[in-house]
Amino acid sequence: MEGKTSNEVFNREKAEATVKELRQSFRAGKTKTYEWRAAQLEGIARLIKEKESEITQALRSDLAKPEMESYLHEISLAKSACLFALKNLKKWMKPEKVPAAITTFPSSAQIVSEPLGVVLVISAWNYPFLLSIDPVIGAIVAGNAVVLKPSEIAPATSELFAKILPEYVDSSCIKVVEGGVPETTALLEQKWDKIFYTGNGKVGRIVMAAAAKNLTPVSLELGGKSPVLVDSDVNLKVAVKRIAVGKWGCNNGQACIAPDYIITTKSFAPQLVEALKVTLERFYGKNPLESADLSRIVNLNHFKHLTDMLDEENVSDKIVCGGQTDEKQLKIAPTLLLDVPHDSLIMKNEIFGPLLPIVTVDKLEDSFEIINSMSKPLAAYVFTKNKKLEQEFLSNVSAGGILVNDVALHLANLYLPFGGVGESGIGAYHGKFSFDAFSHKKAVLSRGFAGEAGARYPPYTPEKQWILKGLINGSIVALFLALFKRF
């Protein structure tokens, strides 16, 4: 277990030594067997079960996360990822037989999944337990050795990992390194076989540039402004509840797939705002700052980022609900804003908090221009019963994932790839996609000496060219001649 003690700093030498040790373990073949992988996953499943209250406590300490959210969004998702992996491990590890082509006849082909080697997982602060353990599960299930660097902005969870993970898994192959920028930099200088990063685009660029030096492939799970298009023909009560729980019920908006802003028609906006207000009061009471069901803002830095957005000129007067803040407790109430300027901070940057701007348009078709003027988000949502609008949304909006008439759910489906596109990221994971993200798919092609196409070899003649042409075009006659004609 590598941790930051009072006297030691995790520097380049330590990083080198860590990677060296993991490489040796990997070379020795430890992580490749089914037994080892299953044992680690079972260990993690036990950890989640036995340490549930410690995890919940750490999340409360780091984020004032309500127990329900900790259970719903972190613990249960981690558990299902683990159990799903255990259930499917054998199947995923099996080579996949594929048909060979007529051009290579006779031959047999398969695709073998093999681990990449020694991988680095850097996780984020908003779902500090899930976003650490989920990629680590993927790394393990694919047979890699792994270093986890949890976010230092969620220190209680980071410390918890450093303390308890070694008790449940093989720490000669799975390590936790705590720390901030210096430690992460030291880690990024090493040569990894894959780097999996969850966080923001600015650091994502740094990670990818560091990876480029060693030609290391990366997965970047980033963010963006996830839009919610709301049509007037929906069941408003249900729609608003789903939007609300997806926004404020997810770490008080500090989630990469939380709705960032709403677009609706000018005529429908007043109804939407009213419905949201009613729902917000039902969820969080008249004094939301005192509700135990709302996470707090993670730290002062981020708190200021949000209040800066609210205080901007021409924005502060657009607040139609909420707006209360408490710096001491780092709490901000669910806040609705109507028609803020398009060039305001709140519309230019990912909000990642409990502020929800509502942008109005004359007709919904105008919304695509607004959505596509921003970079591609991790998720995009549309509430409508109109099939045509739904189809237009699907064709015109590029995002990591799209959900119709609900919010955030696709995160929980282990059969859907979870990842971004463009500025929202590179690569996907969850379920088998996690296994694939940390594997190399090796093609294995096997031939015998039964048939030999003399036409392949020099000296070349027009006749050989004719046969090759036919062979490549799948002609049986050419194949016959290719195999049996002697040159």
Place this chain on the structure above:
Amino acid sequence: MALITGKKCGDEEMGALGLETEVAEARTTFDSGKTKGFEWRKSQLEALLRLLQEKEEDMLKVLKEDLGKHRVEAYRDEVGALTKSVDNALLNLKKWMAPEKVSLPLVAVPTVAEIVPEPLGVVLVISSWNFPIGLSLEPLIGAIAAGNAAVLKPSELAPATSEFLAVEIPKYLDCEAIKVIQGGPQVAEQLLDLKWDKIFFTGSAQVGRIVMTAAAKHLTPVTLELGGKCPAIFDSLKSSRDQRMAVGRVAGAKWGSCLGQACIGIDYLLVTDEYAPTLIELLKGVIKEFFSNSEHLARIVNKHHFQRLCNLLQDESVAASVVHGGSVNAEELFIEPTILLNPPLDKEIMTEEIFGPLLPIITLKKIEDSIEFLRARPKPLVIYAFTHDEKFKQRIVDDTSSGCVMFNDTLIQYLCDTIPFGGVGQSGFGQYHGKFSFDNFSNRKPVGRRNFLIEFSFRYPPWNEKKLQLLRHIYRFDYIGFVLCFLGLKR
């Protein structure tokens, strides 16, 4: 043959401004949605097929000019292979474009979900000089099939081919969406500064790093098809017929494809001390049979690489290990098939990718030692092994890592559309060919749908213990427990 667009594309001088304007046009074209439809993609692929058929002679000619490739080799390795790929893409395009239905867990019921492939946008393809048509158009097939607009920068080291592509592609393909921009490192640098939705690079590791670093600025995903020292393990094969065939395949892979300047060509051989002399004799025989006429061999691409290869032989100990060949012709940029026996492992010929007609044979005490030998070295694009021993084959697959493993033959993995083609570690990342090309240039977007009918109130705050209990049951797929709890009959 109708051009999709009414615009006439001629050759325009490409200054820096011209380059950016071209790319901007590709972007505008993509944003207009033109490239997304099935009809457009089909028409472009059909146009490519026509290009391959109508301009076949011209292609064979420029490949001869740039690399001295014999027309049969050029057809076999580039034109023919591309024809197969376009046919395959046309055959499967509809299927590839179709959304993929997915199953969902109970908590989300009654949601329906699918994975919808969508184009990434405007992609950059940078290709290499050794298979200048193949390595330009093969990725382009994938880009087009996936519905993207594309800019191709062919290698300036194969100038006749680059010119050919710049002139002919606009005549056949939609020149508002597919662009060819010629140039060297400077032009590449300018292109890399721009924002792309994907960059597909084939070339050396050194330039691969530059490409990825540039891509990082925009968080652009990349595929890097690099190289490495691809070994061929040569086990003793019982029958002399098999041996002869195997040696033919080795010779074909070493010298018969661009004179060894191929990323999947054999770099060096691993064989037992005992068998080496036999192998060398067999190789000499096959070289005589196949390559007596140097017309049937490509040449070295340019002076720089010619000098690089000659330099590999400069070292005394390396020169002393030559057992066949070794003669060079600077004027014709030709080096004859050369075999070396056990050159020192620390010399450049054994530490760097050779990419030429020099074939080191490294001998080992027993053939199984080849596995340790390979594990100590960077992962190559392919490991070849000639053997009948099934156990040994399994060990090679299990204990070594490479882009691909090919048993008892060489090079043909390039033609197989059902297996992914790409490297790992130093040989690169990302894969293509067949559907892998389509996926490489796509964003696989999950789309989930719900209706408003069924609503679970326990999803929402305010939270309480009962809601927590219900969720515990749901997440464990304990439906009975859930129902009981819901009805208040269970705590």
